[in-house]
Amino acid sequence: MKFQVERDVFAEAVAWAARTLPQRPPVPVLAGLLLEAGSTGGALALSSFDYEVSANAEIDVTVAEPGRALVSGRLLAEISRSLPAQPVDVTVDGARVVLSCGSARFTLPTLPVDDYPTLPDMPSTAGTIGADVFATAVSQVAVAAGRDDTLPVLTGVRIEIEDDRVTLAATDRYRLAVRELRWQPERAGMSAVALVPARTLADTAKALTGGAQVSVALSTGDDAGAGQGLIGFAGKGAAGQHGERRTTTRLLDGEYVKYRSLLPDNCAAYAQVETASFVEAVKRVALVAPRNTPVRLTFTADQVLLEAGTGEDAQASESLDSLFESNDAPVEDFSIAFNPAYLLDGLQAVDAETTRLEFTTPTKPAILRGGKESESAAHEQDLRNDYRYLLMPVRLSG
Amino acid sequence: MAPDATILHADLDAFYASVEQLLDPSLRGKPIAVGGGVVLAASYEAKRLGVSGGMSGRRARELCPNLTFVGGHYADYQRLGDQVIDILRDFTPVVERISIDEAFLDVGGAIKLFGSAIGIAATIRRRVREEVGLPISIGVAGTKHLAKIASQVAKPDGLVVVPVGKEREFLDPLPVTLIWGVGPKTEARLAESGIRTIGELAATPGRSLKHLLGNAVGDKLSSLADNIDPRGVESGRRASSVGAQSALGKQVVTPDLLQTTLGFLADRVASRLRAAGRAGRTVTVRVRFADMRSVTRSTTMSGAISATSTLTEVAIELARVALDDHPTETSISLLAISVSHLADQAVLQLELPLGLADDARRPGSEKGAVRWVADRSADAVRLRFGRNAIGYASVLFSDVGHVPDEFRELAEGHGLTTPR
Numbered sequence: 093m094k095f096q097v098e099r100d101v102f103a104e105a106v107a108w109a110a111r112t113l114p115q116r117p118p119v120p121v122l123a124g125l126l127l128e129a130g131s132t133g134g135a136l137a138l139s140s141f142d143y144e145v146s147a148n149a150e151i152d153v154t155v156a157e158p159g160r161a162l163v164s165g166r167l168l169a170e171i172s173r174s175l176p177a178q179p180v181d182v183t184v185d186g187a188r189v190v191l192s193c194g195s196a197r198f199t200l201p202t203l204p205v206d207d208y209p210t211l212p213d214m215p216s217t218a219g220t221i222g223a224d225v226f227a228t229a230v231s232q233v234a235v236a237a238g239r240d241d242t243l244p245v246l247t248g249v250r251i252e253i254e255d256d257r258v259t260l261a262a263t264d265r266y267r268l269a270v271r272e273l274r275w276q277p278e279r280a281g282m283s284a285v286a287l288v289p290a291r292t293l294a295d296t297a298k299a300l301t302g303g304a305q306v307s308v309a310l311s312t313g314d315d316a317g318a319g320q321g322l323i324g325f326a327g328k329g330a331a332g333q334h335g336e337r338r339t340t341t342r343l344l345d346g347e348y349v350k351y352r353s354l355l356p357d358n359c360a361a362y363a364q365v366e367t368a369s370f371v372e373a374v375k376r377v378a379l380v381a382p383r384n385t386p387v388r389l390t391f392t393a394d395q396v397l398l399e400a401g402t403g404e405d406a407q408a409s410e411s412l413d414s415l416f417e418s419n420d421a422p423v424e425d426f427s428i429a430f431n432p433a434y435l436l437d438g439l440q441a442v443d444a445e446t447t448r449l450e451f452t453t454p455t456k457p458a459i460l461r462g463g464k465e466s467e468s469a470a471h472e473q474d475l476r477n478d479y480r481y482l483l484m485p486v487r488l489s490g
Numbered sequence: 491m492a493p494d495a496t497i498l499h500a501d502l503d504a505f506y507a508s509v510e511q512l513l514d515p516s517l518r519g520k521p522i523a524v525g526g527g528v529v530l531a532a533s534y535e536a537k538r539l540g541v542s543g544g545m546s547g548r549r550a551r552e553l554c555p556n557l558t559f560v561g562g563h564y565a566d567y568q569r570l571g572d573q574v575i576d577i578l579r580d581f582t583p584v585v586e587r588i589s590i591d592e593a594f595l596d597v598g599g600a601i602k603l604f605g606s607a608i609g610i611a612a613t614i615r616r617r618v619r620e621e622v623g624l625p626i627s628i629g630v631a632g633t634k635h636l637a638k639i640a641s642q643v644a645k646p647d648g649l650v651v652v653p654v655g656k657e658r659e660f661l662d663p664l665p666v667t668l669i670w671g672v673g674p675k676t677e678a679r680l681a682e683s684g685i686r687t688i689g690e691l692a693a694t695p696g697r698s699l700k701h702l703l704g705n706a707v708g709d710k711l712s713s714l715a716d717n718i719d720p721r722g723v724e725s726g727r728r729a730s731s732v733g734a735q736s737a738l739g740k741q742v743v744t745p746d747l748l749q750t751t752l753g754f755l756a757d758r759v760a761s762r763l764r765a766a767g768r769a770g771r772t773v774t775v776r777v778r779f780a781d782m783r784s785v786t787r788s789t790t791m792s793g794a795i796s797a798t799s800t801l802t803e804v805a806i807e808l809a810r811v812a813l814d815d816h817p818t819e820t821s822i823s824l825l826a827i828s829v830s831h832l833a834d835q836a837v838l839q840l841e842l843p844l845g846l847a848d849d850a851r852r853p854g855s856e857k858g859a860v861r862w863v864a865d866r867s868a869d870a871v872r873l874r875f876g877r878n879a880i881g882y883a884s885v886l887f888s889d890v891g892h893v894p895d896e897f898r899e900l901a902e903g904h905g906l907t908t909p910r
Contacts, residue, residue, distance in 0.1 A: 242792045243846070265841040265854070349844040383834055404599055431839055455840060455859070487838040487859060 093159025093184045095129045095136055097151065099193060102180050103172040105149040108299060108337055109138040110165035112145040112292070124203040125165030127182070127189075129155045135335070139211055140165055144342050145292055146211045150335040162203040163189050171198055212340050214324040215311040218253065218284060219277040223306045223327055229260055229271045230297035232441040232479050237290030238264035245346040248287040251323075253310075255281050261351050262290055267434055268351055268457075268482040269441065275308075284310055286323050287344040296325050296339050303328025309340075354482060359450035359459065361418040361426055363391045367447045371439050373398050373410045378432035380406040386429035386486040391416040400432070428454045429486045438481035457482040495630050495654050496598035496607050497723060499637035500578060500614060502571070503625040503646045505591035506531035509567055510560045512623045522558045523550055530562065534646050567591075573622050576762070580873055581610055583766045586723045592641075594634050596723040604873060608651050615649060617876045632657070633719035639668045662689030676703065732770070733828030734758045740780045742821045743813060748806050755827045756801040763829065764869055767836035769794035769853065770829035773801065775808035778824035779816070787812045793852045794833045797861040798868075800851050801829065838862050 110125055117123040128137040136153040139146065161184050171191065172180070178194040184202070191198040230249065238246030252259040256277055261270045300306045309324035324340040378387055380401040390397040396414040401407035416426065428451060439447055444462025451458050460481040502508065506524040511517045511533060521536035523529045529550050532541040539554040550557055571590040578585045581604060584596040597610050604610050611628040618626045625647040629640025632654045643664070644650035652660045666672050666680055666688055683702060685691050691699075734755045741747055752775070763769055773795075774788035787808040795801060805827050813819065841854035849855045853862065 240792065242790075243848075263842060263844065265844060265846075265852070266839055268842055349846065351844070354842055354844075386837055403602065429837075457842060482842065484840040484842055484854065487840055487862065 093127070093129045093161055094157040094182070095134075095153040095155045096179050096181050097136065097153040099172075099175050099177050099180050101151050102153075103175065105136075105138050105151045105335070106165075106169050106172045108149045109140045109147045110169040111140075111295065111299065112142065112147050112339070113140050113165045114142045117142065119207075121162065121203050121207045121209075123164055123166065124162040124208060125168055126160065126162050126205070126208055128160040129153065129158050141209055141211050143209070144289075146338075146340045148211065148338045152335060159184060160205055161189050162205040162208055163200045164203070167200060171200075212322055214326070214338060214340060215309040215320075215322055217278055217307050217326075218282065218310040219275050220305045220307045221258065221273070221275040223301045223303055225273055226306050227297040227301045228443065229273050229479075230294055232443065232481075233260040233262045233269045233271050234290040234294040235262075235437045235441050236264060236267045236269035236481065237262035240264075244344055245287065245348060247290055248344040248348075249290045249293050250348045250351075251284075251286045251288060253277065253282060253284040255283070261348075263349065263351060263482075266431070266484050267438065268354060269438075270351070270355065270480050270482075272478040285348075286310055287346070287348055288323055288341055289344060292341050296341070300325060300327035300337060354457070355480060356450075356452065356459070358419070360420055360452050361391075361416065361423060362448055362450045363396065363417075363426075364415040364446055364448050365396060365412065366414075367439055367442060367445055369412060370396075370414075370447065371436060373412050374432055374436055374439070377408040377410055378436075380408045381432055386488070387432040387435065388427060388429045388488075390425055390427045392425045426451060426454075428458060429488055430458075430483060431486055434483055438483055441481055442479065454485060455487060457484050459483075494598070494601075494607065495632045495652060496596055496601065497631055497634055497637045498595040498597060498607065498611055498614075499629045499631075499634070499641040500574075500593055500595065500611075501627050501629075501638075501641045501645070502574060502591040502618075503627055504531060504533050504537065505571070505624070506562060506567060507533035507536070508624050509563065509570055512570075513563060513566060514560070517558060517560065520558060521554050521556065522560055523547075524560055524562050526559055570622055570624065574618050574624065574626065576758075577614060577617050577621065579762065579765060581614065584723050594637065594723045603870075608649075611649050611651075613874070615647075621876055634721050634723065635669075635719040636661070639664065642668055658689075658692070662687060662692070664688045666691050679703065730832060731828050731830035732759050732762055732768075732832070733774075733826060735776070735824060735826030737824045738822060740821050740823050743819075747822075748809050748825075749802075751825050752805040752809060752827065753798075753802045755825065756805050757798045759827055759829055760796055760798040760801045760865070761869055761872070763796040763832075764865060767834055768832045769796035769835035771795070771831035771833070772829065773804045773808065774828045774830065775805050775812065776824070776826040776828075777809055777812045777822055778826075779819040780821040780823050782823065784824070785812045785816065790831065791851055792848055793854070794831070794835055795829075795851065795853055796835055796865070797853065797858060798865055799861055800853075800858070801827070804851070 106125065114122060122142050126139040130137070134153050134155045135150055137148060137150050139148045175193040175196065180191065180193045183190045187202055189200045189202055191200065233249055237249060241247060246264055248262070250261045256274050257272060258275050259270065259272050261268065306325055306327040309326065311320050311322065321343050322340045323343055324338060326336055326338045328337065374387055377398045377400040381387055388399045391414060393416055394413060395411050397409060397411050399409040438460040442460055442462045446463055448461050448463065449458055460483060461479060507522055510522060510524060519535065521539060521541065522533045523536055523541060524531045525547065527547050529541060529543055529545045529547060531543055536554055536557055541550045541554050541557065547559065567590060575585065575587055575593060578593055578595055582595055582597050582600045584599065585593050587593040597607050600610060601607065607630050611630050615626055615628060618624055627641050627644040627647060628649050629637040629644055631637040631640050631652040636652055636657060640650040640652050664687060666685060667677050669688065679702060680691065685694060736751055736755055738751065771794045772788055772790045774786055776784055776786045778784035789804065789808060809825065835853065838859060839854050840859060841852055843849065843856060850857050852858050
């Protein structure tokens with residue numbers, strides 16, 4: 093194998109493929125990155141696989157001699173990242189790969205390529221979605237996913253596809269994030285569900301924002317074809333112009349929680365705050381709320397008072413302008429307490445200038461969503477920002 | 491603003507001798523000594539006649555011809571001493587146990603809940619008397635050293651408070667021997683210079699004291715006499731588990747026995763966790779069979795628990811598993827519960843009702859929140875009226891719950907904090 097490639101194109105493709113390599117591979121070959129220089133034209137495929145996640149990038153190179161080689165992915169990523177801006181030449185020399193760039197020269201041992209597992213096939217394409225919308229939506233939802241592996245179901249993002257609508261949902265018991273958006277299904281009237289590991293999904297969506305669209309590949313229940321139990325994504329990388337990136341992820345098993353019934357139809361009261369200044373205020377008062385002790389919010393007609401800290405400990409308070417309206421009988425004030433980290437996650441995920449907080453009682457979930465009421469009604473029309481973040485409050489004392 | 495007097499020194503009176511008198515009513519009101527060749531401890535009746543710890547048995551008998559010598563029931567000393575420390579920990583986790591029978595407490599953080607430091611001290615004295623059956627003296631002051639002196643002045647069976655700002659008035663007339671570290675030798679050396687009271691000591695310039703006693707000792711003494719004592723109450727490093735066990739003699743296993751005993755133990759463990767604002771994820775149950783062979787079973791839950799009923803349920807399940815694995819064993823001699831994987835849980839993060847299998851055991855579920863409220867109400871009642879004032883029905887109405895003091899070998903260690 094022998095090829096020449098542009099430094100930036102190579103470095104970026106290696107970074108993508110090496111991104112999901114395991115820290116401590118169960119077998120040494122899984123630490124490898126597979127380089128395959130095709131015989132036809134000038135394409136190089138870079139692949140990695142750890143039996144859970146596969147990643148694959150294809151870039152344009154000048155192939156002098158087709159062939160394949162397996163090298164340490166982590167090392168190759170570090171080397172390619174720090175190369176000077178010159179063309180890179182890669183050659184297999186016996187059991188070694190020689191990489192030269194300008195006057196720099198690296199010799200890497202190869203791993204036994206015959207021992208490398210076959211990468212899973214991509215399932216069939218189910219539809220396409222705007223890359224930026226998808227990245228935003230996934231990040232809005234993945235923030236609420238659980239991190240505790242004792243209950244794997246909650247570490248996933250639930251994807252529900254119903255014709256041209258996609259719903260993403262995640263919960264860690266304390267909050268639930270739900271985002272609806274539109275996409276272009278491959279086949280009208282299709283319907284599918286999947287549970288994707290949240291961290292992998294978030295990394296993937298972020299890494300695929302280079303192109304305009306991301307295509308989603310999913311084997312639907314009835315077809316026993318390629319990629320059973322997998323979801324695949326394909327798109328362009330951050331620099332976009334060079335070739336395609338593909339990745340597959342094994343789906344999580346298990347029945348997902350029935351979250352839709354938790355989304356209330358109406359609320360007793362709601363408040364509206366300016367998101368950025370509210371975020372800053374929460375961060376400030378939370379300085380005296382160590383180890384997730386709560387921030388207390390008290391809403392009056394045109395103000396919200398934020399407080400943290402009790403008794404002998406450090407205390408903080410801050411007031412901000414806000415609107416508060418009760419849908420039922422008029423309420424003088426309304427107090428509720430939240431874990432500040434969860435509250436900040438929600439405010440930041442809302443991704444809007446103003447945030448609307450909907451309340452029922454101080455021990456029932458609050459809902460955070462973007463925008464004023466009129467705007468959010470408009471949003472509901474085109475689903476551009478139909479995002480809801482349900483947050484359970486903290487109960488203070490007895 | 492001067493800090494309030496919130497440091498308590500609680501010291502059981504003539505501890506070993508008082509325990510012997512508690513265990514054997516025929517000894518009450520009589521001069522007794524624990525020990526034989528040497529007096530380890532003397533009752534107040536004996537002390538009044540000059541008998542004191544460290545004295546030879548013969549000398550003691552000379553001073554007090556009708557002195558009764560008794561053997562030391564060491565297991566009972568430990569058990570009763572632990573019970574008293576447990577009562578102290580009901581008021582604050584800031585308890586520094588310095589020996590089997592004395593401890594410092596800082597109740598600064600507990601005043602909002604239970605009223606003044608003096609009120610807390612009085613409640614402690616009443617509860618120790620009622621629940622353990624022993625007299626205890628308490629000194630209340632702004633520093634540890636002063637609180638210790640106050641408790642010595644309070645003895646026997648008294649309470650002395652030194653309000654902040656009145657320290658000198660309190661200290662000046664007291665003999666120098668009450669200062670921690672002033673033994674007979676130092677006393678004699680000071681007496682040679684005409685210094686007998688703390689007031690006289692305080693009036694002595696630092697330089698003369700140093701000349702008299704050497705640099706280090708002189709410095710220490712003068713700052714103590716001037717009520718300078720920056721030491722805080724050290725509650726020790728945080729423990730990694732909390733447990734309780736109960737020896738049962740030899741009893742046939744019945745659902746009732748498990749419910750009652752494990753319910754009682756779970757209540758002790760869970761309430762101690764809550765008092766410290768902690769909760770644990772791993773529950774371990776130990777079952778000892780009649781032949782003294784023991785087995786343990788443990789489980790780790792998805793969320794940390796501190797609710798009495800949740801811990802009881804989990805413990806009964808674990809004991810059941812252990813017993814089912816040993817179908818030939820029909821009677822048991824001990825049950826123990828321990829909770830580990832501890833985390834802070836001072837407030838309750840509520841959870842969405844997701845309908846997951848473990849919802850009932852999650853602290854933030856609807857059921858968990860009900861238990862949280864119930865436990866905290868019970869804790870508050872107990873802090874005011876004592877441990878036996880309220881309890882879970884199954885425990886309360888059984889023999890075990892009614893007279894927990896009859897539980898033998900209730901050696902639970904020192905609770906959530908380990909003394910250094």
